[in-house]
Amino acid sequence: MAKINLNMITQRAIEEGVAMEKGKTTPDYFEACSIIEMNAEDIKKLGINPNANVRVISESGEVIVKAVVGRQTCYPGLCHIRQGVWANQVVPPRTQSTGEPQYSGFPVTVEPAEYERIKGALELVQGACGLWKGDE
Amino acid sequence: MAKVITGVGCPYCGASCDDIEVTVSDDGTKVLEVKNACAIGNQVFHHASTPGRITSPRLRQPDGTYKEISYEEAIDRAARILVNAKKPLIYGFGSTNCEGMSAAGRVAEKAGAVLDNCASICHGSSFLAIFDNGYPSCTLGEVKNRADVIVYWASNPAHAHPRHMSRYSIFPRGFFTGKGHMGRKIICIDPRVTDTARVADIHLQVQQGHDYELFNAFRTVLHGGDIPDMVAGIPKEKILEAAGIMKKARFGTVFYGMGLCHSDGRNHNVDIAISMTRDLNEFTKWTIMAMRGHYNIAGPGVVWSWQFGFPYCIDMTKRDLVHMNPGETSSVDLAMRDEVDAFVNIGTDAGAHFPIPAVQHLKKHPWITIDPNICMASEISDLHIPVAVVGVETGGVVYRMDNVPIQFKKVVEPAGGILTDEELFDKIYERMCELDQEA
Ligand code: SF4
Numbered sequence: 001m002a003k004i005n006l007n008m009i010t011q012r013a014i015e016e017g018v019a020m021e022k023g024k025t026t027p028d029y030f031e032a033c034s035i036i037e038m039n040a041e042d043i044k045k046l047g048i049n050p051n052a053n054v055r056v057i058s059e060s061g062e063v064i065v066k067a068v069v070g071r072q073t074c075y076p077g078l079c080h081i082r083q084g085v086w087a088n089q090v091v092p093p094r095t096q097s098t099g100e101p102q103y104s105g106f107p108v109t110v111e112p113a114e115y116e117r118i119k120g121a122l123e124l125v126q127g128a129c130g131l132w133k134g135d136e
Numbered sequence: 137m138a139k140v141i142t143g144v145g146c147p148y149c150g151a152s153c154d155d156i157e158v159t160v161s162d163d164g165t166k167v168l169e170v171k172n173a174c175a176i177g178n179q180v181f182h183h184a185s186t187p188g189r190i191t192s193p194r195l196r197q198p199d200g201t202y203k204e205i206s207y208e209e210a211i212d213r214a215a216r217i218l219v220n221a222k223k224p225l226i227y228g229f230g231s232t233n234c235e236g237m238s239a240a241g242r243v244a245e246k247a248g249a250v251l252d253n254c255a256s257i258c259h260g261s262s263f264l265a266i267f268d269n270g271y272p273s274c275t276l277g278e279v280k281n282r283a284d285v286i287v288y289w290a291s292n293p294a295h296a297h298p299r300h301m302s303r304y305s306i307f308p309r310g311f312f313t314g315k316g317h318m319g320r321k322i323i324c325i326d327p328r329v330t331d332t333a334r335v336a337d338i339h340l341q342v343q344q345g346h347d348y349e350l351f352n353a354f355r356t357v358l359h360g361g362d363i364p365d366m367v368a369g370i371p372k373e374k375i376l377e378a379a380g381i382m383k384k385a386r387f388g389t390v391f392y393g394m395g396l397c398h399s400d401g402r403n404h405n406v407d408i409a410i411s412m413t414r415d416l417n418e419f420t421k422w423t424i425m426a427m428r429g430h431y432n433i434a435g436p437g438v439v440w441s442w443q444f445g446f447p448y449c450i451d452m453t454k455r456d457l458v459h460m461n462p463g464e465t466s467s468v469d470l471a472m473r474d475e476v477d478a479f480v481n482i483g484t485d486a487g488a489h490f491p492i493p494a495v496q497h498l499k500k501h502p503w504i505t506i507d508p509n510i511c512m513a514s515e516i517s518d519l520h521i522p523v524a525v526v527g528v529e530t531g532g533v534v535y536r537m538d539n540v541p542i543q544f545k546k547v548v549e550p551a552g553g554i555l556t557d558e559e560l561f562d563k564i565y566e567r568m569c570e571l572d573q574e575a
Contacts, residue, residue, distance in 0.1 A: 007344055009327070011394060012296040012429075017176040021148070021183050024488055024511055060493055072292075072330045078344055080328065085488045085512060093491040096402050098264060099256040099449060099466025101491045103398035105345040125487050125512045129499045131200055 002047045003111045006038065006079040008058070009104040010087035013072075024085065024121050033084040034118050036110070037070030042079070048112045055113040056081070056090055058106060063089035063124070064116045079110065085121040089128075138168055145544035146177040147231060147527030150428035150537035151297045151304070153177065158547045165548055167528070174298035183509075184528040184548070190510060191552030196518045207555060207563075210521050214480075215567035217502045217519075218247040221478035223453050225498075227467045228484035228506075230254040230430040233532025233544065236557030237439045240482060243565050244452055250476065251450040252467045253436040254429070254484050260462055261397040262426045263437070263447055265406035272413050274389065274423040275538045276303075281310035282421075285385035287323045289409065290347060290395020291427040294331035297537075300427075305391070306335065312386075321381050325350070326395065338378055343369035345399045351408040354379055358415045383419045393427040425538060431527070432534035438541075471497045481505045483526075483557065487512025506560065523557050524550040532558075 019028035036056060043050055046067070054067045063086050074080055081087040083103075092102040119127070126132040144156040158181055159169035170181045193210030194202035205213075218224050226244050229237050230253070237253075244251035255263065279286070286305045293300035301307060309316040324336035327344040342350050346368035353367040357379045365372050382388055390413055396405035409424060416422035428434050437447035444450050446460035449467075463469055467486075470476050471494040479498045481487070487495055488511065495516070505517040508529075514520040524530040529550040535541050550556070555563070 009344060009395075009398075011292060014175060014295045014298055017148070017295070017298075018179050021176060021179040023183070023509065024485070025515075060491060072295075072328050072333075074328050075341065078327055083489070088489065088495075089492050091491040093468055093472050093494045095463065095466065095469055096400070097463030097469075098402045099252075099260045099462040099468060100397055100402055101257060101468055101494075102400075103257075104395060105399045121488070121512060122515055125492070125495065126516055128492050128496055129516045131516055133200060 001111055002045060003109055004042055004045050006042065006108055006110055007077055008056070008079050008081065008090070008106055008108045010081050010083050010091060011104070013082045016082045016084055020084070029084070030120060033082045034065050034086045035068050036065045036079055036081050037068055037072070037074055038079040038110070039074050039076040040069050041076045043067055043069065046110065046112055048114065052112065052114045053116055053118060054110050055116065057109045058090035058092060060092045061089045064113050064118050066118065079108070085124055089124060137162060139164070141545065141547050143545070144547055145431070145527050145534065145542055146173050146180065147431050147525065147544065148176050148180050149297045150430055150433065151300045152431040152534055152536035152542055153299055153303060154542050160548055167548060176298060181528060181547070184525045185551070189508070189551045190520070190522045191554050193519065193521045202520070210519060211560070211563045211567050213519055214504055214521065214564050215571055217478050217504060218243065218249065218564070219568055219571050221247070221502070223476050224249040224478035224480065225252065225467060225470055225476040226250070226480040226482065227252045227256070227486060228254060228482040229436045230433050230484040231526060232483040232557045233432060233526045233530070233534055234435045234439050235532050236483070236526070236561065237436045238443065239558045239561035239565070241440055241443045243561050243568070246565060246568050248453050248455055250465055250470060251440065251452060253448050254433055255437065255448045256462070256467045257489070258394065258429050258433065259397055259426050260448060260466065261403040262406050264403035264462065265410060269407050269410040271410065272417065272423055273425050273538065275540055276536065278423070279389050280304050280308045280313070282312050282387040283389050284313060284319055285321045285323070285382055285388040287325065287382070287388065287390040288332050288336070289325045289390055289392040291391050291393025292326065292330045292332045293391070293427065294335070296393065296429065297427060301335065305389070323378050323381065338374070338381070340370045340374055340378060347396055347399065347405050348401050348408055351405070351412050355408070355412050355415055358383070358412070358418070382416055382422070385420050385422070388416065388420070388422045390422070390424040391427050392424065428537035434535035434537060434539050438535050438539065468494045474500070476501065478502045479504070481507070481513040481517070483507060485511040485513045487516050506557065521560060522554050523560055524554055526557070530556045
């Protein structure tokens, strides 16, 4: 299976801002934030079609998201998950002694995961804390 | 008759727009229409009066579900958690007014807590650089009226501060900038082709994490030195062209964002941005400004510097000996080292915005969330206390990204009689004093 190593960043997006104000448990927030934007070349290297699910693995965790090219394009080798619950499953908490986690510029491995399910925000966060009871 | 309220402040991003017009229902309980706000601001006002808001505190039960409790009980529980903890952490304040921040400061001092705000994971690096290197800044009004060259470096206002460009930087016609965007040059420096890059005259697509080198190249050029043919992925000619435009400006402003603070180098990236601004002042007038994320996230820096002498990462566990030492007293570092034994999440969502290992560490101890809405933090806490939405259900003073204070207004009555942040913290403080006396 094709695996690629990318440099990941996470930043705000207007879609994320609007959805977050609507509520982090809404489908809007899920749509806005559970995607990874990467260069079309890198999607090709993975041997998948755009909009297929991928697994993103970092030094501190992993998450399933949908791979898209996106409007605000990345150069080959760079990828972006919008700020929020999905990105923070993989953001390393190291801070270079400043308090600020490594939100921008950390290595991730991306691999196809077409048949894996993207988890919802509550499932990810409650799940990480042993509180997730399954879909109500 | 529906009532139109003008000059309303928007409680979302650091642009802190105060020209919003809100139409409210007859009985003053519902927002009917919002004018002048961007898509996000619009959502903030409408969401606040959507039915189904949580209006009473909720306590986590042994089976994992929440039970509604009274404010009185919630206040008692919060006070007890703070009194019993050795080193509680009170963190957040991205979305509250200065009155709430000040009241929380009193609680933190009484509790011997660590008091920290979202700058800790956002523009904290800027504070460190500003302490070291100064801050040749200005107000957004000066940018609007004077600036003819704007640099957005590692910031993306098209998404993070949607009206920043139209209200302050690119498009408005100011006193000396009557031609609006026709008379301005925009330079965007970002590793992605962002929507901000698309409206810029020049986009330098810097290699992610190499901003420091690029700043260094600009400084070298400004000092009359030569640079390699390619720096940080940018060809020499492009750097010379941009530096030339910057030197010829009548008044320039560098607006920088998270791309500098969140990448390798952190405060050093901001430090060299400030040095470049200083270099530019050899030629003409240049200023620099941090694109602060939330409408009042400049607030805690101002309020607590006045109260305690430090803007963030304030350790009061030694009671009368307050100190600040990011890396040691910063929220994420404290969490990762398991050094705190209670957590108050106020006016933010650490559940969604901290790296998940930090959330897991904090969750080992009592977790209180004070927030108007359901968010990730509220859904993992032991106690959730809803409060009024600042800028919608209560007014107050906020500091815009340029540290200009603005009086925000209340437009509707708080849903279901819920308390404001200030009222809540004052009551927690009183209860802590009572518990002290009982002991
Ligand atoms: S730009 Fe920011 S402050 Fe202005 S309306 Fe939009 S979200 Fe609100």
